[in-house]
Amino acid sequence: xxxxxxEHDTDWGDVRLHVVTGKGGTGKSTVAAALALALAxxxxxxxxxxxxxxxxxxQLFDVPPLPYEERRIAAGPNDGGDVYAxxxxxxxxxxxxxxxxxxxxxxxxxxxxxGVIDFAxxxxxxxxxxxxxxxxxxxxxxxxxxxxxxxxDAVVLDAPPTGRITQFLNVNSELAGLAKVGPIRTQADNxxxxxxxxxxxxxxxxxxxxxxxxxxxDGIDELRRQQLPVGGVVVNLARxxxxxxxxxxxxxxxxxxxxxxxxxxxxxxxxxxxxxxxxLLEEAREHAERRELEDEQRKRINALDVPTYELPxxxxxxxxxxxxxxxxxxxxxxxx
Amino acid sequence: MRxxxxxxxxxxxxxxxxxxxxxxxxxxxxxxxxxIVCCGSGGVGKTTTSAALALRAAEQGRKVVVLxxxxxxxxxxxxxxxxxxxxxxxxxxxxxxxxxxxLDAMMLDMKRTFDEVVExxxxxxxxxxxxxxxxxxxxxSSFAGTQEYMAMEKLGQLHADAxxxxxxxxIVVDTPPSRSALDFLDAPERLSSFLDGRFIxxxxxxxxxxxxxxxxxxxxxxxxxxxxxxxxxxxxxxxxVAALDTLFGGFRQRAQKTYQLxxxxxxxxxxxxxxxxxxxxxxxxxxERLNEERMxxxxxxxxxxxxxPGGSLSAExxxxxxxxLDEDEAAATGTDGLTAGLLRLHADxxxxxxxxxxxxxxxxxxxxxVPTAVVPALSTDVHDLDGLRLVGDxxxxxxxx
Numbered sequence: 001x002x003x004x005x006x007e008h009d010t011d012w013g014d015v016r017l018h019v020v021t022g023k024g025g026t027g028k029s030t031v032a033a034a035l036a037l038a039l040a041x042x043x044x045x046x047x048x049x050x051x052x053x054x055x056x057x058x059q060l061f062d063v064p065p066l067p068y069e070e071r072r073i074a075a076g077p078n079d080g081g082d083v084y085a086x087x088x089x090x091x092x093x094x095x096x097x098x099x100x101x102x103x104x105x106x107x108x109x110x111x112x113x114x115g116v117i118d119f120a121x122x123x124x125x126x127x128x129x130x131x132x133x134x135x136x137x138x139x140x141x142x143x144x145x146x147x148x149x150x151x152x153d154a155v156v157l158d159a160p161p162t163g164r165i166t167q168f169l170n171v172n173s174e175l176a177g178l179a180k181v182g183p184i185r186t187q188a189d190n191x192x193x194x195x196x197x198x199x200x201x202x203x204x205x206x207x208x209x210x211x212x213x214x215x216x217x218d219g220i221d222e223l224r225r226q227q228l229p230v231g232g233v234v235v236n237l238a239r240x241x242x243x244x245x246x247x248x249x250x251x252x253x254x255x256x257x258x259x260x261x262x263x264x265x266x267x268x269x270x271x272x273x274x275x276x277x278x279x280l281l282e283e284a285r286e287h288a289e290r291r292e293l294e295d296e297q298r299k300r301i302n303a304l305d306v307p308t309y310e311l312p313x314x315x316x317x318x319x320x321x322x323x324x325x326x327x328x329x330x331x332x333x334x335x336x
Numbered sequence: 337m338r339x340x341x342x343x344x345x346x347x348x349x350x351x352x353x354x355x356x357x358x359x360x361x362x363x364x365x366x367x368x369x370x371x372i373v374c375c376g377s378g379g380v381g382k383t384t385t386s387a388a389l390a391l392r393a394a395e396q397g398r399k400v401v402v403l404x405x406x407x408x409x410x411x412x413x414x415x416x417x418x419x420x421x422x423x424x425x426x427x428x429x430x431x432x433x434x435x436x437x438x439l440d441a442m443m444l445d446m447k448r449t450f451d452e453v454v455e456x457x458x459x460x461x462x463x464x465x466x467x468x469x470x471x472x473x474x475x476x477s478s479f480a481g482t483q484e485y486m487a488m489e490k491l492g493q494l495h496a497d498a499x500x501x502x503x504x505x506x507i508v509v510d511t512p513p514s515r516s517a518l519d520f521l522d523a524p525e526r527l528s529s530f531l532d533g534r535f536i537x538x539x540x541x542x543x544x545x546x547x548x549x550x551x552x553x554x555x556x557x558x559x560x561x562x563x564x565x566x567x568x569x570x571x572x573x574x575x576x577v578a579a580l581d582t583l584f585g586g587f588r589q590r591a592q593k594t595y596q597l598x599x600x601x602x603x604x605x606x607x608x609x610x611x612x613x614x615x616x617x618x619x620x621x622x623x624e625r626l627n628e629e630r631m632x633x634x635x636x637x638x639x640x641x642x643x644x645p646g647g648s649l650s651a652e653x654x655x656x657x658x659x660x661l662d663e664d665e666a667a668a669t670g671t672d673g674l675t676a677g678l679l680r681l682h683a684d685x686x687x688x689x690x691x692x693x694x695x696x697x698x699x700x701x702x703x704x705x706v707p708t709a710v711v712p713a714l715s716t717d718v719h720d721l722d723g724l725r726l727v728g729d730x731x732x733x734x735x736x737x
Contacts, residue, residue: 024379024380025378025380025610026379102560107559107563111557111560114535114538114557116557116561161378163406177470179569180568181568182568182569184569209717210408210719212379214408214409240684242678243674243677247674260674260675261674264661264674264675265657265679267661267664268657268658268675268679269657270649270653270654270657273647275646276647276648278646279645279647280646280679280681280682282646283645283678283682284678284681286715287681290715293716313684315683315687315688316691
């Protein structure tokens with residue numbers, strides 16, 4: 001039983017395709033994986049896709065490199081939801097596409113021999129994106145009548161970075177401009193239909209720094225201009241708020257009560273050496289400075305007027321346990 | 337081509353140890369260094385590093401031009417390059433360094449660069465025909481991969497310009513923000529294989545009269561293509577390829593020349609990374625690839641390293657002490673959990689520093705000969721010349737010692 005009928009109050013209940021983008025280094029792959037787990041924890045069958053040929057999913061879930069094949073990589077207890085993963089390779093997608101829609105058979109092989117497949121997927125830029133979005137479309141639109149294929153309640157795409165996302169999602173409109181009629185045009189129109197509909201949401205991952213936030217704001221403008229559906233903003237790697245507002249001001253001004261801190265350290269069984277206390281005060285100052293900058297960025301993100309989620313910075317980095325933790329956080333905040 | 341980078345290249349046996357220090361100032365001062373290429377995966381601070389290096393070199397008396405790809409808006413403004421005009425301009429505020437140094441900067445406009453190549457290679461009528469072709473418009477403005485070709489092309493142009501006019505003696509190049517740092521290196525070869533590909537020859541066949549290629553296979557392919565693409569698209573594609581055909585020779589030659597330039601002695605690659613597993617993995621691929629291609633690697637720059645906290649209190653003891661304070665409110669004398677908070681911050685910091693140094697140690701064990709510079713994380717963003725100067729100072733200090 002994989003019925004996703006246990007309805008929760010989530011922000012993206014109707015969305016079938018979650019596109020997760022973000023500036024390089026903000027952790028979009030981590031967020032995509034956590035979102036897939038979060039959706040699966042609601043009893044859904046989820047497909048997590050990557051398109052950049054780098055086996056990021058396999059590394060995150062600590063499983064062997066993924067072939068061009070939908071593999072189950074995580075399953076919930078008690079017949080709960082599942083996460084399947086797929087690393088989409090353009091070459092395989094093209095051959096699959098040709099055999100599926102054109103029944104090319106021998107001609108398909110000839111295309112390969114003449115270097116057409118290679119040309120199309122590695123050299124002719126853009127065709128790659130057409131194939132990748134085409135495969136994602138195929139996975140999303142499956143239903144009960146689709147033969148020999150699993151139906152998914154949701155597809156999560158670990159997408160190209162923010163700087164390239166609109167171009168990636170809109171590649172089919174370029175294509176529609178080139179092909180005025182014919183089968184390619186029809187396919188392009190179908191993919192555009194899905195990507196511009198309410199069944200899709202483009203989520204943006206950012207960290208609380210100037211450039212990534214600027215890129216997120218620009219990305220949202222760009223998506224809106226192209227009528228692509230903007231989802232939520234996921235603030236990743238947020239620092240914990242260990243100090244109150246007043247203490248932060250004091251920390252920055254160097255006015256924290258040193259004697260009280262020393263006394264407390266003593267009581268907690270830690271010897272308050274001068275190096276330690278000075279180190280702690282210095283860390284407090286840096287933390288306060290960083291938090292102040294982060295708060296500024298938070299204000300800018302709130303002004304974007306989209307649902308926002310926040311994931312903490314985990315000091316030991318990301319492993320499978322950390323993914324589960326982040327997934328729980330996304331559930332709690334209503335993203336899944 | 338696809339098998340590249342799958343073989344690990346390293347010492348095979350090694351002891352864990354520290355990397356040699358990367359002496360940035362020596363690199364910049366060496367008049368034999370003409371080109372510095374900063375590469376690495378996205379989001380590791382390549383643009384800031386390139387700009388900081390260029391500024392430092394200029395203030396040390398070099399005549400520098402820096403080619404940036406996609407700088408943050410405020411940084412671009414402060415360098416006077418927020419307007420995309422594809423021409424190097426002097427950076428305001430570095431006008432007179434007093435020792436003959438100068439700094440020009442530019443931001444890459446890939447479409448303009450591509451157009452200029454076409455215009456310089458073809459007759460005006462032919463150029464106009466190419467520029468208007470829908471395939472050309474798509475290829476030059478919006479498709480992925482073009483940025484890498486054009487960054488290479490621009491580097492070649494700047495180098496030729498520097499040679500003939502003597503305007504610059506150092507070119508610093510930032511590379512496009514691709515996921516894989518290797519894309520930049522592969523661009524020229526991809527271009528060459530595009531030009532030599534059977535498919536291109538196939539498309540050109542009708543334009544060249546009775547083709548020798550004509551065979552049963554060809555008929556099959558043409559039919560398949562017509563079926564998939566439709567006759568009209570195929571014809572437009574053919575026109576485009578035929579029109580570009582005249583440029584191909586020039587394209588290939590230049591791409592190969594730039595590649596040779598990258599292998600030359602005056603070039604220095606700096607691989608930029610952050611102390612994160614993904615970024616260091618990409619850095620390792622790149623280092624190994626440069627080695628295989630015999631391209632000159634100057635070293636690794638690890639940006640955004642966390643500072644080690646003072647004192648010797650371990651993370652575990654700090655957490656334990658914080659818990660003790662939380663449990664025993666009587667022990668917390670009116671500071672409202674302040675000390676516990678400080679202890680937890682300390683524990684986090686200690687763990688992050690331990691994790692980062694573990695990651696760096698793994699890298700240096702596998703690549704013991706790669707000189708490394710570690711740049712501590714700044715608590716503010718870099719968006720002006722003073723910020724760049726600070727980064728330059730940090731780059732040239734030896735923080736491990």
